[in-house]
Amino acid sequence: MIEKELDIPTADGAMNTFIVHPDEGGPHPVVLFYMDAHGWREELRDMARRLASVGYYVVLPNLYYRRSRDFWLKARTPEAMAPMFELMHSLSNALMVRDTEAMIRFVDTQPEANAGRIGATGYCMSGPFVFAAAAAFPERIQAIAAFHPAQMVTEEEDSPHRMTDRIRCETYVACAETDKWAPPDTIARLEEAMKAGHMRYRLEWYPGAEHGFVFPRREGIYHRPSAERHWERLFALFDRTLRSR
Numbered sequence: 001m002i003e004k005e006l007d008i009p010t011a012d013g014a015m016n017t018f019i020v021h022p023d024e025g026g027p028h029p030v031v032l033f034y035m036d037a038h039g040w041r042e043e044l045r046d047m048a049r050r051l052a053s054v055g056y057y058v059v060l061p062n063l064y065y066r067r068s069r070d071f072w073l074k075a076r077t078p079e080a081m082a083p084m085f086e087l088m089h090s091l092s093n094a095l096m097v098r099d100t101e102a103m104i105r106f107v108d109t110q111p112e113a114n115a116g117r118i119g120a121t122g123y124c125m126s127g128p129f130v131f132a133a134a135a136a137f138p139e140r141i142q143a144i145a146a147f148h149p150a151q152m153v154t155e156e157e158d159s160p161h162r163m164t165d166r167i168r169c170e171t172y173v174a175c176a177e178t179d180k181w182a183p184p185d186t187i188a189r190l191e192e193a194m195k196a197g198h199m200r201y202r203l204e205w206y207p208g209a210e211h212g213f214v215f216p217r218r219e220g221i222y223h224r225p226s227a228e229r230h231w232e233r234l235f236a237l238f239d240r241t242l243r244s245r
Helices: 042-053 078-089 095-107 124-136 186-195 224-242
Strands: 002-010 011-020 028-034 057-061 113-123 141-147 169-179 202-208
Touching: 002 095, 028 042, 028 124, 028 224, 042 057, 057 095, 057 113, 057 202, 078 095, 095 113, 095 124, 113 124, 113 224, 124 141, 124 169, 141 224, 169 186, 186 202, 186 224, 202 224
Parallel strands: 028 057, 028 113, 113 141, 141 169, 169 202
Antiparallel strands: 002 011, 011 057
C-alpha cells in the first residue's frame, strides 16, 4: 500500500489530505471519503486503508482545513464537543462542492488514479455533502453512499432532498434504527423525494444500530454487525459502478 499526506489546493486554501492506494495494478478507481463531524483522525485513515486494500485510490480530506488542520474529537463531553459543533456549522454544501471540484481536479493529474471512475462515501454530517457532490458533478461521480446521514431534509434551498432530480448516479443510504439526527419521519420525506427525482437508490434501515455505528472507536455506539454490513454494501456498490468490465 502507498500512503501519503499532501495539500490539495482549493479556492479557499490548502486542504490537507490523506491518500492511500495499492502499490500495484493501477490506475485504480477513485473513492472520495468525506469525514464525519468528529474530525480527521486515525480511525478514518484506517477505514480509508480498508477501502484501498480492495483496489481503490482513496482521497480522505480534512474538511475543517479552513479553520484547523488537525482537529479531532478526543472526548465526548459538552466542553470538547463545543468546538466540534462550531467547526461543523462552518461548513456548507456549497463549500463542499468547491472542495469536491478541487479533489476531482487533483485526481485528474494522478497517474495511479482512474479519474474516469469516481465514487464517494460520506458519514454523519457528510451525507448531504455526497448528495451535493453528485448533484454538482453528475458526469464525474458514478456512485455515492451516505451512512447514518444527518440534515438530509431541511428548509434550506440546498437541502439534499431538493437535489434528487439532479443526481444521476447509483445511491445507497444507510439509516440507524436509533438516530435523533435522522428520525423515521425525516427519512420518509427523503425517500419520497428520491422517488420523485427518479433516483437509482437503495435505502436500508440497520436494526439495533445507533448514529455513528460504523466507527470502531466509538465506545458504546459501535455496532459490529451493522459496521460489517456497511462494508459489504459499500464494496458491492463500488464494485458494480466503478470497476471496468
